Amino acid sequence: MALLEIKNMVVEFPGRHGVFTSVKDVSLDVAEGEILGLVGESGAGKSTVGNAVLNLLQAPGRLAAGEVWLNGERIDQLSQSKFRSIRGKRISMIFQDPMTSLNPIETIEYQLVETILTHLDVSKKEAEQRAIDLLDQVGIPDPATRIKQYPHQFSGGMRQRVVIALALSVEPELIIADEPTTALDVTIQAQILELIKDLCKSRNLGVILVTHDMGVIAETADRVAVMYKGELIEVGDSDQVLRAPKEEYTKSLIAAVPPSNKKIHRFPKVALTDSDGSALQDFDLKGHWLAAGDVHDATQGTLLDVKNLSKRFLVQNAFLERNRRYVDAIKSVSFDVKAGETFGLVGESGSGKSTVARVLTGIHPATSGEMIFDGKDLTGKSGKSEAAAARGDIQMVFQDPYSSLNGRMKIGSIVAEPMVVNNLTSNKEERDDIVADLLELVGLGKDAARKFPHEFSGGQRQRISIARALATRPRFLICDEPTSALDVSIQAQILNLLKDLQEELNLTLLFISHDLPVIRQMCDRVGVMQFGELMEVAETEAIFEAPQVAYTQQLVSQMPKFSK
Amino acid sequence: MDMLKRAIASDLFWSFKRSPVAVISALVAITLILAAVFAPLLAPYNPFDPASLNLMNGFSKPMEPNAFTGESFVLGTDDQGRDVLSTILYGMRISLFVGALAVLFAMVIGVVLGLVAAYAGGRTDAIIMRIADVQLTFPSILVAMLIFGIAKGFTPIHLRDQMAIWVLIISIGLSDWVQFARVVRGAALVEKSKEYVEAAILIGRGPVAIIFKHILPNVLSPVLVIATISLALAIISEATLSFLGVGAPPTQPSLGTLIRIGQGYLFSGEWWILFFPAVTLLLLALSVNLLGDWLRDALNPKLDD
Numbered sequence: 001m002a003l004l005e006i007k008n009m010v011v012e013f014p015g016r017h018g019v020f021t022s023v024k025d026v027s028l029d030v031a032e033g034e035i036l037g038l039v040g041e042s043g044a045g046k047s048t049v050g051n052a053v054l055n056l057l058q059a060p061g062r063l064a065a066g067e068v069w070l071n072g073e074r075i076d077q078l079s080q081s082k083f084r085s086i087r088g089k090r091i092s093m094i095f096q097d098p099m100t101s102l103n104p105i106e107t108i109e110y111q112l113v114e115t116i117l118t119h120l121d122v123s124k125k126e127a128e129q130r131a132i133d134l135l136d137q138v139g140i141p142d143p144a145t146r147i148k149q150y151p152h153q154f155s156g157g158m159r160q161r162v163v164i165a166l167a168l169s170v171e172p173e174l175i176i177a178d179e180p181t182t183a184l185d186v187t188i189q190a191q192i193l194e195l196i197k198d199l200c201k202s203r204n205l206g207v208i209l210v211t212h213d214m215g216v217i218a219e220t221a222d223r224v225a226v227m228y229k230g231e232l233i234e235v236g237d238s239d240q241v242l243r244a245p246k247e248e249y250t251k252s253l254i255a256a257v258p259p260s261n262k263k264i265h266r267f268p269k270v271a272l273t274d275s276d277g278s279a280l281q282d283f284d285l286k287g288h289w290l291a292a293g294d295v296h297d298a299t300q301g302t303l304l305d306v307k308n309l310s311k312r313f314l315v316q317n318a319f320l321e322r323n324r325r326y327v328d329a330i331k332s333v334s335f336d337v338k339a340g341e342t343f344g345l346v347g348e349s350g351s352g353k354s355t356v357a358r359v360l361t362g363i364h365p366a367t368s369g370e371m372i373f374d375g376k377d378l379t380g381k382s383g384k385s386e387a388a389a390a391r392g393d394i395q396m397v398f399q400d401p402y403s404s405l406n407g408r409m410k411i412g413s414i415v416a417e418p419m420v421v422n423n424l425t426s427n428k429e430e431r432d433d434i435v436a437d438l439l440e441l442v443g444l445g446k447d448a449a450r451k452f453p454h455e456f457s458g459g460q461r462q463r464i465s466i467a468r469a470l471a472t473r474p475r476f477l478i479c480d481e482p483t484s485a486l487d488v489s490i491q492a493q494i495l496n497l498l499k500d501l502q503e504e505l506n507l508t509l510l511f512i513s514h515d516l517p518v519i520r521q522m523c524d525r526v527g528v529m530q531f532g533e534l535m536e537v538a539e540t541e542a543i544f545e546a547p548q549v550a551y552t553q554q555l556v557s558q559m560p561k562f563s564k
Numbered sequence: 565m566d567m568l569k570r571a572i573a574s575d576l577f578w579s580f581k582r583s584p585v586a587v588i589s590a591l592v593a594i595t596l597i598l599a600a601v602f603a604p605l606l607a608p609y610n611p612f613d614p615a616s617l618n619l620m621n622g623f624s625k626p627m628e629p630n631a632f633t634g635e636s637f638v639l640g641t642d643d644q645g646r647d648v649l650s651t652i653l654y655g656m657r658i659s660l661f662v663g664a665l666a667v668l669f670a671m672v673i674g675v676v677l678g679l680v681a682a683y684a685g686g687r688t689d690a691i692i693m694r695i696a697d698v699q700l701t702f703p704s705i706l707v708a709m710l711i712f713g714i715a716k717g718f719t720p721i722h723l724r725d726q727m728a729i730w731v732l733i734i735s736i737g738l739s740d741w742v743q744f745a746r747v748v749r750g751a752a753l754v755e756k757s758k759e760y761v762e763a764a765i766l767i768g769r770g771p772v773a774i775i776f777k778h779i780l781p782n783v784l785s786p787v788l789v790i791a792t793i794s795l796a797l798a799i800i801s802e803a804t805l806s807f808l809g810v811g812a813p814p815t816q817p818s819l820g821t822l823i824r825i826g827q828g829y830l831f832s833g834e835w836w837i838l839f840f841p842a843v844t845l846l847l848l849a850l851s852v853n854l855l856g857d858w859l860r861d862a863l864n865p866k867l868d869d
Contacts, residue, residue, distance in 0.1 A: 016578060363762050388768070396766055404759035408781035418767035465763075472767060 002029035002069075003206040004053070004174050009066035011045070011052050011230075022048045022061070024230040030174065030206040035197065037221030037238065038210045041253075041487035045230040046210045050176045052076075053208075054091060055083045071173060089119040092167035096179040098159035101166075102151040108135070108162055109147040112169055119170040134165040138195060157188030164195065174206040181216060185348035186514065190558040193220050212487065214257045215517070215560025218242055226250050242562070256492035258517035260561055263541065266499060267492035267521075303476060303508050304337040304360075309369035311352075311359050329355040331532040332369070337476075342502065342509040344523030344540065346516060346555075352532040353512045354399075357478045360510070361396050362387070373476070392422060395469035399481040401461035405453040411464055412449030415439065418471040438467040442497060459490035463497065470501070477502075478510045483518065495522060516559040520544055528552045579862045586858035589851040596848050600656040607650035608638075612815070621645030623829075626836050640836040642825060648836060651822055652844050658818040659848070662732050663799040667791055669737030670798075674744020675787060679775045681745065682752035693749070696742040704739040705804055711735035712810050725813045732811050736801050740794055747790055751783035785863045792856030796849045803845055819845045 011023035023045040030036045040046045051057050053068055055078070068076040075086055087093075095101045103111055112131035116122065122130065135143035138161040151159055160180065167175055177196065181189040197220055200207045209221055217224055217238065224241040226233045226249070234247045245251045255268045310332050316325040330352040337343040345353040358364045360371060360378070371378035376390040395418075398404035405414055415435045418424070425431045436446035442463040453461060462482060469477055479498065483491035495518065502509055511522050519526055520540055527537045528551065536549040547553045571577060580586050599606060609616055624630040626640040626648075639648040681692040699707060712735040719727045755761065756779065764774050799819075805811035806820025814821060819841050826838030 016575070358762070361762075361766050363765055391766075392768070396763070398759040398763060400759055404763055406760045406764075406778050406782065417764070417769075421768045421773075468763065468767075 003032045003034075003071060004028075004030040004208075005067075005069040006049070006053065007067040007069070009049065009052060009068070010064040011048050011057065011061060012064040013061045015060070021064075022230050023052065025066075026227070026230075026232045028225055028232070028235065030208060032173075032206055033201060033204040034223065035200055035207040035209055035221045037217040037224040038208055038227065039212065039214065039217055039224060039253075040227035041212060041489065043229065044227040046227050047178055049227075050093075050178055050208060050210050054087050054093060054176060055080065056087070088115070089170050090172055091174045091176065092170060092172040094160075094163055094167050094175060094177040094180045096182050098156060098163050098183065099151075101163050102159060104151050107148055107150055108154075112147070112166060115166060116169050131165075131169065134169055135162070137199075138162070138165045138168070139191070140165075157184055157192065160184060160188075160192055161195065164192070164199070168199065168203075171203075172205065174208070175200075176208045176210070178210045179212070180209070182211070182213070186516070186560075187348065187554060187558045189216070189560070190219075193560075196220065213560065214242070214254065214488065215260070215562040218562045219560050226253070253489060256489040257562055258492075258495075258515075258521045260517040260520065260559055263520055267496050301338060302336045303339040303374055304510075305370070305372040306336065306356075306360075307334050307370040307372075308332045309334070309356070309359065309371060310367045311355055311364060312367045328532055330359070333529075333532075333534045335527050335534060335537055337508060337510060339475075339508055340506060341524040342511050342522055344519045344526040345510065345512045345529060346514065346519050346526055347529035348514060348555075350531070351529040353529050354480055355532075356529075357396060357480045357510065357512055361394055361478060362391055392472050393475045394478065395472055395474035395476070396478040396480060397462070397465050397469050397482045400485055401458045401465060402485075404465050405461055407453050409452075410449065411439070411451055411453065411456075414453075414464065415449070415467050415471055418468060422472060424472065434471070435467075438470055439464075441470070441501070442467045457490075458486050459494060462486065462490075462494055466494075466497065466501070470505070474507070476508045476510070478512070480512045481514065482511075484513065484515065491518070498522070516544075516555065517562070528555065576862055580858070583858055583862075585854055586862075589854040589858070592847055592851040593855060596656065596844070596851070597660060599653055600660050603650075603653035603657050607647070607653045609647040609650045611646040611651045611654060618645050623834050639840045640834075642837045643829070643834075648840050651817060652819070652841050655817050655819045655822050655841060656844060656848065658729065658812055658816055659799050659802055659820070659845070662729060662736065662802045662812070662818065663795050665733045666736035666740065666798045666802070667794045669733060670740035670794065671744050671787065671791055673737070674741035675748050675780070675783075677741070678745035678748030679752050679779060679783075682749045682756060683771060683775050683779065689749075692745065696745050699739075699742050705801060707739035708735040708801055708805060709808075709810060711738050712805065716810075725815055728811070728813050729816065732802060732805060736798050736805075739801070740798060743794070744787065744790055747786050748783050751786055752779050755779045755782045789856060789860040789863060792859055793853060796853040796856065799845070799852070800849050819848075 006026060006028045009023055009026045010021065013020045013022055026045075026049060028036065028049070038046045038049065048057070048061070052063050055076075057063065063076055066076070067074060070086065070090060075083070078086070102108075109128070109131060112134065113124065113127045116127040116130055117124065120127075132143045132147055135147055140146055140158060140161055146154075151162070154162060180196065181192050184192060193216060196207060196209070199205065209217070211217060221238045223236065224238050225235045226241065226247070228249050234241055234245060234250045241250060242254060245254055258267070309330060310328065311330045312326045312328045314324060315327050318324045333352075333356065335343070345356060347353045355364065359366045362378070366379055369379075373390045373394065376386050378387050378390055380387040412432070412435050415438055416431050419431050419434065425434065432449075435449055439446050439448050444460060444463055444467070448456075448464070453464070456464065482498070483494050486494060498509065499522070501507060509522075511519070513519050523540045525537065526540050526543045528535045528543065528549065530551050535551050536543070536547070538548070543552060544556055547556050580590075604610070611617075618633060620632045621630050621635055621637070621641050622643050622645040624635070624637050624641040624645075627636065627638060629636045637647050637649070639652070641647055642651065677692050681689040712731055715731040715735065716724065719731065761774060761778060764778050769778070802811060802818060803820030803823065806818050807824045809824060812818040812821045814825070817825070822841035823838060823845070826841060829837050
């Protein structure tokens with residue numbers, strides 16, 4: 001008998017525009033000592049399945065049909081008060097954000113002991129000893145001291161370990177982990193996944209691992225369930241589903257995952273996935289405004305030369321200089337970007353890679369160092385106008401497709417704004433034509449100009465962001481994590497689009513990402529950053545095949561391997 | 565037409581229809597506002613035309629024929645024989661005019677200062693917000709009285725009655741800008757850190773264009789809420805000032821002035837002179853306030869249920 005059985009689950013969300021069925025007739029089971037991976041893109045209903053099992057559906061959502069059995073006991077019809085003896089006791093959960101799953105004003109000890117005392121029949125002394133043992137088991141060094149501390153004194157990875165300890169403290173039969181490593185850096189992610197795997201086997205727990213990341217699934221799960229738009233598409237052993245998928249959707253989803261072990265020229269065309277309805281059209285740019293002025297072929301060799309660039313931010317202001325506190329976001333970084341190439345910057349959060357982009361574009365002024373773009377000084381030392389002229393050639397695509405477009409402006413005005421500001425066109429008709437062409441170029445169609453940003457999906461918004469960046473006819477395009485907020489199938493489309501545009505317009509790209517497989521697919525050369533310093537610059541393949549620096553070796557060895 | 569269709573299909577209108585309080589207060593507010601706007605057409609008498617007044621009609625009871633002239637007035641008359649209904653309609657005009665313009669004035673000052681404080685940061689921000697903090701330590705009615713008094717000192721005597729309304733607008737407006745500035749600054753700080761602002765810097769937009777073209781439209785919804793609630797407060801402030809005798813002159817009576825005139829007769833049995841203007845003021849302020857409350861909830865998805 002399975003530990004958890006879900007039979008024909010249907011979850012509905014009644015709303016203003018009718019009833020939305022977010023889980024459609026899903027049947028799953030989890031055995032003891034098994035990790036079931038639940039994958040799907042955003043809106044697939046994978047988190048909703050977890051919440052429905054836990055009886056945690058947000059109102060007005062409801063379990064419309066189906067049964068949930070835990071160890072032979074039916075639990076979906078229990079009242080909330082009866083369910084409390086199951087949730088947090090027999091079924092525990094681990095959520096995405098360790099920041100919000102711990103109470104910031106109580107010590108770790110208080111939170112662990114409280115939970116143990118609530119659910120288990122032990123004395124306070126035993127509970128305290130137990131709490132220390134648990135922290136030890138999840139790999140927190142010096143647990144007897146650390147247990148007296150508050151959540152903010154732990155790093156993100158350590159905090160997630162505490163959350164896992166909290167989940168384990170009640171000796172649950174089943175753990176539901178909803179994107180447990182999504183908020184963590186790759187090196188910490190590897191450790192946390194290893195920990196979950198170990199605990200599952202040693203304690204014979206059932207685990208449901210909800211994630212969008214195929215790499216995580218490949219590393220951890222015994223079996224995989226693939227969901228798409230509320231339906232269960234395919235269930236099977238990890239090896240079978242990931243290497244030899246039976247269903248069309250699974251095949252195309254897996255095809256869109258950037259392989260970590262080799263470089264492919266383009267991502268295969270993704271069929272059936274939730275495409276944003278756009279197809280890149282063949283576009284003849286010869287003689288078009290975008291390609292006119294043939295400045296794009298003018299430079300050969302080095303386009304951007306960065307020498308000893310540093311940026312320090314003031315974090316605490318004070319009247320006296322000696323009382324002020326600073327943080328060095330980038331420390332003496334030097335690299336060069338050749339015309340026409342894609343230069344990658346990779347690093348974990350806080351490594352300073354986004355700050356490099358913002359200093360290059362002039363959003364933040366540099367503290368010291370040189371930036372020479374096509375012979376012009378970007379720091380403004382040799383004349384502001386020279387720097388300003390060069391800046392028109394540098395544009396940027398931002399990370400968050402939701403906050404990077406002004407929600408109160410129509411797409412047409414958003415894309416036209418760079419041309420208006422820089423007086424690139426002589427009249428409105430010309431501008432409208434170019435906007436229409438740009439929108440066609442990124443695969444949206446010219447009708448998009450009359451709509452507002454909220455009418456588009458994340459992937460489509462990122463296309464709009466690219467169209468806006470292209471509107472100044474830049475030669476140098478900085479992409480700061482352009483796909484990290486997108487689903488994998490949409491990511492494949494955007495990456496293909498960037499590759500196409502680069503070829504068509506002879507663009508030079510600076511591609512910033514924390515995602516090593518994506519970097520491998522996109523970049524010619526890569527710089528690896530850690531704590532504001534550039535550790536290593538090399539050809540992409542060299543970075544992945546023969547990393548020179550210890551940090552790079554660690555990064556590459558700990559990225560989730562997903563090879564087809 | 566397109567705008568109207570969009571408005572009807574919007575989530576805001578949907579939530580409006582589902583809130584009986586909002587619908588009723590909107591109906592009351594709109595009725596009162598329309599009545600005020602069309603006062604010259606609706607009012608049975610022109611209370612400011614001395615030729616139409618008959619002192620014999622003074623102190624007529626509501627709905628009862630006058631003992632001397634036999635004329636009947638729906639809401640009675642005051643000591644000078646002015647029809648109370650007509651004075652209320654005309655008085656509401658002045659109250660609403662002063663309230664609306666004062667809020668507009670406060671809004672413009674508050675929004676501009678709030679945006680500048682948020683965008684410039686540093687010393688500019690500190691100076692603007694400290695001024696706001698200092699002003700908040702005084703009750704706004706005191707601030708308004710102070711400004712009113714100073715302004716009155718500077719106006720020539722023969723212009724005082726004419727200028728009174730404008731002085732009233734400025735003094736209420738100046739006492740009210742702080743909450744606009746605070747809320748706008750808070751919202752603008754959030755917007756400022758969003759990537760679309762960076763994108764605008766990147767394409768070469770200057771600070772003024774970024775503040776007014778990009779940030780301003782995104783902070784307008786809280787401004788709308790405060791403006792509605794402030795309207796109710798401004799109407800009450802105006803009534804308070806007029807009641808204290810430092811507001812609208814008797815030649816241009818607002819609701820507050822009418823209440824001041826009426827309270828002298830309350831204990832001598834002529835209750836209607838006070839009662840009807842007071843009820844009108846209450847209905848006006850309450851309906852606008854409830855509308856503002858609903859708007860705040862409807863525009864803030866976090867307060868849902």
